Amino acid sequence: MDFPILSAILLCPLAAVLVIMLIPAGRDEWVRWVSAVFSAIALALSTVLWFAYDPGAAGLQFTEHIPWVPAVGIDYHMAVDGYGVALIMLNSLVLFTGVLTMWTLKVRVKEYFAFMMLLVVGVYGVFMTQDLFLLFFFYEIAVVPMYPLILIWGSTRKEYGAMKLMLFLLVGSALLFPALLAIYHQAGLGTFSLVELGAHTFERDFQVFVYPFVYLGFGVLAGMFPFHGWSPTGHVAAPTAVSMLHAGVLMKLGAFGVLVVGIRLLPEGALYWAPLFAVLAAVGIIYGGFVALRQNDFKFVIGFSSVSHMGIVLLGLNIGVIGFAGGDASTGQSAFDGAVFQMFAHGVMTALFFSTVGYIYETSHSKMIGDFGGLGSQMPKAVSIFIVAGLCGAGLPGLASFWGELLVFLAALATFPLLGAVVVAGLVLTALYVLRVFNQAFFGPPNPKWEGLPDLRGWALLPRALLVAVLVLFGFFPRAMLDLIGSTTSLLAEVF
């Protein structure tokens, strides 16, 4: 058997949790280094995985299959396709930069890193498992640690934010769990294997009935309009690296779930609901932009911009369904490619956003836009990095998210011209709220209160610079991503 690279990646954060728990109290330095080393190993392994994956062969690769509970057909079945590879890479990037971002944490360091690593175990698991039961299991592992992480290390109405997040996500799970059991029973195959369930064709009525449960259940986590309320509040309340993971990776879990459970298993149901959900996604794009325009807290702006940007992902998924089902393979391809590209780009971008805002908050103890002004002269490096993230958010070419948006818009215009045009017009809105933040906080006469604040330097630059480099890399060489995910999308076409 080949080296089980997926299990190895999964083991990194898990081993980190165990080791961290064994470290005696007061050795915070050890905790940090253990987290950094394990997340660096995970990042390195993900890079290996990226290059080892053969897009030409498409399909699932690096399969590890060990029966676990044969009585009900639950297996430890790990394998990835192009999407999985991309998202695992995203998770590793956000984890590694998140650990470095939290290097200066002082409070209950050990518990913090243990919870964070546990959360990441869940995320990796969802992206690599091919077993429906395990997927749900990992999904819950990823969600639950958010509660203590926000409650203990958060700020700004943290109890409220943590509770709200938890309630929303649990309601999502409550919709999801019966739907997953229904899928299991309806198929009658006695297995939770996603591969076998994917090969089974469910009755149309069943698909139409169950799909909305799956879509809404996962969609809540993806920040779908109108069930997005937990997300900005949660962002604001969460500590920096948790916001990074939360917006960077967790929201993608939702979209990924819609894709691998909803669309792959229930394509006809997806098609039935796609127009409605596409419209909701488009509303979310515009709505998020308008609301972001009125926020006074950096993190709220980013939170609502995430609602808007995740709307693009969800729009892409729904348009893709319509494209493939309608026989328009090219539109379907663009839409899914775009949605997954946007998932990756948005993940890196928001991680960069929160990482930088976290730095500004850490030094100035404020994250209210109105408190600043002319910060560009006081911390030029931090501000420049924030500007890069902002421009990426505004969809500027040369940065990764341009390509995701381009492909989704292209498909949207081909499918629903009017809706597509409205969504493209939303670009003006994005530019407005991004530039508003720039002009109010970073440009203009400097506020003497912040004179002498230290700028980013040395090690603190590393995680931010890494994320910037990734955005620029994929901005200039979109092929690096599209070659990876393109063949997976082509395979998806066969579901319809």
Add this chain to the structure above:
Amino acid sequence: MSPTLLVLLTIFAPFVAFGISLVFLMRRPVLAQGVALAGGAVSVLAALLLLAGGPAEPVRHLWFASGNFQLQFGFVFDGLSLAFGAVVAVIAFCIQVYSIGYMHHDPGRTRYFAMLGLFGWSMLGFVYSVDLLQAFIFWELVGLASFFLIGFWYEKPEAIAAAKKAFIMTRVGDVGLFIGVLMILNLTGISDIPALLDAETGLLAHVSGGTLALIMMLLFMGIAGKSAQFPLHTWLPDAMEGPTPVSALLHSATMVAAGVFLFARLHPLFLASEVVVVTVLAVALFTAILSSTIALVERDIKRVLAYSSIGQLGFMLAALAAGSLFAGVLHLILHAVFKALLFLCAGSYIHRFETNDMEEIGRLGARRMRWTTAGLLAGGGALAGIPPLAGFFSKEEVLAAISYAGYTAFWLVALLAAFLTAYYTFRMIFLVTLPARMEQGAKDAAGDSPWVMLVPMAVLTAGAVLGGLMMGPLGGLLGLEVPSHSLISMLPALGAVAVGVGLAWWDFGRARAPRRGFVEALGPLHTLFVNKWYVDDFYRATFGRAVHAVSRLLQKTEEKGLDGGFDNAAISTSRLGGLIARLQNGWVQSYIASVILIVALAGFYLGIR
């Protein structure tokens, strides 16, 4: 050297300079300057070598593919790209050299020169683009670079407001352009420009009629945004908040030129739709009149020049829409030269006298800056269309193009605009060079700008004077015959210019001139012009307010409605829990009462079934 290598040098030399400066030289402005100049010089040399090599086949390299959609990254080497690319590189380099003098005391010079590099890279990348989507990408980057340059003095609130306005307004246009490009992709699957232009298999073979008109109008939206045409023109005068060399760059060969260039690039497609042709003519010439009338009453020298740019861009678009690629491109190139020169002259005065007010500049002794003033005369003369300066030839071609195409009404409007242009240009010249009185001591303050500023101005002055000579070579490059005109046909235009100059002399030049424009006697019209036709106020009152109102409304919806609604649901659930909890009060009596109640209700329910 192969064209591919040369074009890579042309485009990427400024980009490399940008990257190096920004990453390594933040604290070494002098070195950054050197790097920027080196990048600019390489770029100019390579662009000129490319031009000397003559047209060649396009090169393409697959950038990525998704479905049927393939994006090729590549370059075209036709006459249009070669000629305009060289102009862009030369003017950008002149402005870089000039900036050494103009910006020598600015602490943010590294950033400045880096951004000039970004600007040069994006504009040159745009000019040589083989693919429409690739062109769009560079087009957006041009917008980004101008955002940073207009807002270069970012501690000045006016500067950043202007930068934001420029970015947002051009983006409004870009939404149209983007939708148009994506529609083309969806309908034809092609984004390669030469392929789109192909008469047999290109865009015209796929779409026609209303769809074609819609697409071309959407593309024109983007052009109107970038080239500052009504109703998206209001960002351009405000963009004067940037450093003057930036204005020179923005208004001549880059940014605003990009719109006209795109129109020229897709010329046959625009001409294929009559509706579009007439709309463009109407918009362009209306813009020319609107901007010229505002220029009549401006006192700020840079703003006069800004409004003149808007008007001249209108001329270029009108010529192109009237069917003459040659006239449009000629005016684009020559205007780039003399407008850059005019801005550099204005910068030279401003640098010395620290004021933008024309009368004040004149009073402080502008005339004594002989070299600068010579440049102003050459550039101003060219702008007004005085023979045999560069602008005379191109304006003649533009007017002839509109007239030959049979649009007599439009031709008359264009003549009016030519008259107004001559008038306000000479108003500027007279105000600056023939002040009513000069300040005491103005004579002692004589002396001109340093040579680093004068040399680039001299180069551009030569261009403004001798530009007419390039008509033949340009025609050859574009593969078009240079039209010849009889003297008679030139008379109306010459007359309009002469009247304009004469009236300006009467109002501002002669010894007893009233030094008040004739417009001041026009009452309400004068008010209209002074208030810039109320366009800005209209936008503030409508779009500005609407966006705020909607975002306020949605914010309320979020707080009270959506988010608040979920909060209320949670609170109600918790209250309900509280109510039910009361049943668990530990009294056996109440437990028995509940049991009886429930049994009774159940019995009642079963009974009525």
